[in-house]
Each structure stands twice: as C-alpha cells, then as structure tokens.
Amino acid sequence: MARLSAVLATTHHPFYLKATQLTPPEERMPQAAEWQQKVESYRETLTAADPDILVMVGADHFHQFFSDNYPTFLIGKQPRYDATFYNEEREFGIPPYLLEGHEDLSGYMLQGLLDRGFDFSVSHELKIDHSIICPIITTRPDADLPIVPIYTxxxxxxxxxxxxxxxxxxxxxxxxxEYPSDARIAAVGSGHLSLELGGPRQFGETGPDPVFDRKAIDWLASGDIDAILENVTHESMAGAGNATHGFMDLILMMGIAGPIEASYVDELDLFHTREMYMTWYPEGDPR
Known part of the structure; x- marks a missing residue:
C-alpha cells in the first residue's frame, strides 16, 4: 500500500517570487529576506518526506470556472497540466509551467471518492492557477514530481x-x-487565513482579523477539529474577511493528516495578510 509521507498546509501569496527574487534587492519590501528564509525552511519539510507523488489541493480563481458553472469538488486526470494564466504572469511574475500528471492515482482517487459519497467532477483539460503553482514554487520549485490536482x-x-x-x-x-502501490505520497494544499480582497480591510498592516488568524493557526497546529467545527461557519469566516473561506482548504488538509499535532508551524505577517506554513508527518517526523 502507498505511504502518506507528509501533509502540508500553506497560504498562497502570489507575489512571493516577485517580492523575493524578481525585484532588485534595493527595491524589495522590508520583509523579503525573512520571507524567503521562512519559505526555504518550510521547503525542507517536504524534501525530508521524500515523496514520489504530490496530491495538490487548491481552488480556481475564476480563471476557468465561474458562478454559472463552478464545480463543488473536481479532480484532474490527464498526463500533464499547463500553468500559468496570463494575468498571473503579468501581475505576479509567475512563470509558465508544464506539470506531469499521475493518471493512475487520479483515476483511483476519483472512484474512491465516488464510492465514499463525494460526487466529484473530473477534468481532462484542467489548467493550473496560482493556488497550486504558488505551493509548487515554495515547496518544490523544480516541479519534478507528478501531481494529482484537486480543486474545491x-x-x-x-x-x-x-x-x-x-x-x-x-x-x-x-x-x-489503500492505494495499491509502494509510492510515497505527500499532500500539499493551500488556502487562506483571514483575507479581504477588494474590501475596506484589504490594505492593513496584517490580515483583517488577527484574532481569527491566531485561533485558526492554533486549532490547525493542535489538530483540534472540534474547536474548528464549533467556531468556524460561513458567517464567521465572512466576518473575518470577505475571502476567508479559503480556510476551508486548510481544514481539508488537516483532515488528510488527521486530528494530530503538526510537526512544523511557522508564520509571517505581511502587508494585508498573514502567511502560514504547517506540516504534519502521519508516519513520524523524518527529520
């Protein structure tokens, strides 16, 4: 059977590459060096897990799905995936990628999810946006592992x-x-803490709701799903910021890990958001 070697949950800030590497040093934001150091330390938590396949969890930012036809849950099943969308290249400096897919695991997971009552959509023409590419850049910049993308x-x-x-x-x-393979699989997913996009709280020094951020990180780090389900609702997330619902993808990642304590937790306050980096090792910390 396959082995789950690591589960990573992270925020995805599309300006990371531009802020830390593509901008001349004298023009970089004050936090650039610290941000890069934290990301490189976080990267080592995936490297130590030595995965063969990455299950990637993210969400399409209305690049190919819209309010008139937005799948609740979707899995990609194709030999390779193109990235990045033009506006992400233009605004964020994210380069194009061609990622290898793992069609066998995609097919096995699709059937398994259907069998467990999750009526997934499937795409054979999926293009990847920055919810998955940002974690590739930060945790596996060589983009050398096959992926199974899941969109929520x-x-x-x-x-x-x-x-x-x-x-x-x-x-x-x-x-x-249950996957009949000796592969080592890591799951890497990205979402948000409190986040405001286009609203009056967007341009603060931190995320719009630092109290929510502190609680959310503590709940995830301790594996406290009871506290999350008791306190986190669509209404409470909207109260923390109009785009905070991305926190549900971080809940999903904790679900993959299970209600266990995280082995690695780090964070950084940036302009208008708090970045978070978390890793669970279900089989024990290989470091």
Missing part, C-alpha cells in the same frame, strides 16, 4: 460546509492509505 469551491456560493471539507480530507486519506 471556496468562492462561488452556495459553498460546502467546513465539516464537508474535513470529511473530504478524511476520505482522501483513506484512499491514499
């Missing part, structure tokens, strides 16, 4: 519940554990 709806109401994201994570974990 965190943007277009009506949205699934936080409990549904947790349950999906548990289902993905059981499928990985």
């Amino acid at each position: 709806n965190i943007f277009a109401p009506p949205l699934p519940s936080p409990k549904r994201f947790w349950d999906l994570g548990r289902a993905i974990r059981s499928i990985i554990d």
Whole structure:
C-alpha cells in the first residue's frame, strides 16, 4: 500500500517570487529576506518526506470556472497540466509551467471518492492557477514530481460546509492509505487565513482579523477539529474577511493528516495578510 509521507498546509501569496527574487534587492519590501528564509525552511519539510507523488489541493480563481458553472469538488486526470494564466504572469511574475500528471492515482482517487459519497467532477483539460503553482514554487520549485490536482469551491456560493471539507480530507486519506502501490505520497494544499480582497480591510498592516488568524493557526497546529467545527461557519469566516473561506482548504488538509499535532508551524505577517506554513508527518517526523 502507498505511504502518506507528509501533509502540508500553506497560504498562497502570489507575489512571493516577485517580492523575493524578481525585484532588485534595493527595491524589495522590508520583509523579503525573512520571507524567503521562512519559505526555504518550510521547503525542507517536504524534501525530508521524500515523496514520489504530490496530491495538490487548491481552488480556481475564476480563471476557468465561474458562478454559472463552478464545480463543488473536481479532480484532474490527464498526463500533464499547463500553468500559468496570463494575468498571473503579468501581475505576479509567475512563470509558465508544464506539470506531469499521475493518471493512475487520479483515476483511483476519483472512484474512491465516488464510492465514499463525494460526487466529484473530473477534468481532462484542467489548467493550473496560482493556488497550486504558488505551493509548487515554495515547496518544490523544480516541479519534478507528478501531481494529482484537486480543486474545491471556496468562492462561488452556495459553498460546502467546513465539516464537508474535513470529511473530504478524511476520505482522501483513506484512499491514499489503500492505494495499491509502494509510492510515497505527500499532500500539499493551500488556502487562506483571514483575507479581504477588494474590501475596506484589504490594505492593513496584517490580515483583517488577527484574532481569527491566531485561533485558526492554533486549532490547525493542535489538530483540534472540534474547536474548528464549533467556531468556524460561513458567517464567521465572512466576518473575518470577505475571502476567508479559503480556510476551508486548510481544514481539508488537516483532515488528510488527521486530528494530530503538526510537526512544523511557522508564520509571517505581511502587508494585508498573514502567511502560514504547517506540516504534519502521519508516519513520524523524518527529520
């Protein structure tokens, strides 16, 4: 059977590459060096897990799905995936990528999810945006491992519940554990803490709700799903910032890991957001 070697949950800031490497040193933001150091330290948590395949969790930022037809949950099943969209290249400096897919695991996971009551959509023409490319840049910049991309709806109401994201994570974990292979699989997913996009709280010195951020990180780090399900609702996330619903993808990642303590936790306050980097090792810390 396959082995789940690591689960990583991270925020995805599209300006990371531009802020730390593509901008001349004298023009970089004050936090650039610290940000790069934190990302490179976080990268080592995936390298230490020595994965063969990456299950990547993210959300499409209305690049190919829209309010009139936005799948609740979707899995890609194709030999390779193009990235990046033009506006991401133009605005963020994210380069184009061609990522190898793992069609066998995609097919096995799709059937397993259907069998567990998750009616997934499937795409054979999926293009990857920065919710997955940003974690590739930060944790696996060589982009040398095959991926299984999973997209969730965190943007277009009506949205699934936080409990549904947790349950999906548990289902993905059981499928990985049953996958008939000796592959080492790591799951890497990105989402948000409190986040405001286009609203009055966007341009603060931190995320719009530092109290929510502190609680959210502590809940995830301790594996406290009971506290999350008791306190996190669509309404409470909207109160923390109009784009905070991306936190549900971080709940999903904790679902893959299980209700266990994280082995690695780091964070950084940046302009208008708090970055978070978290890793669980279900089989024990290989470091």
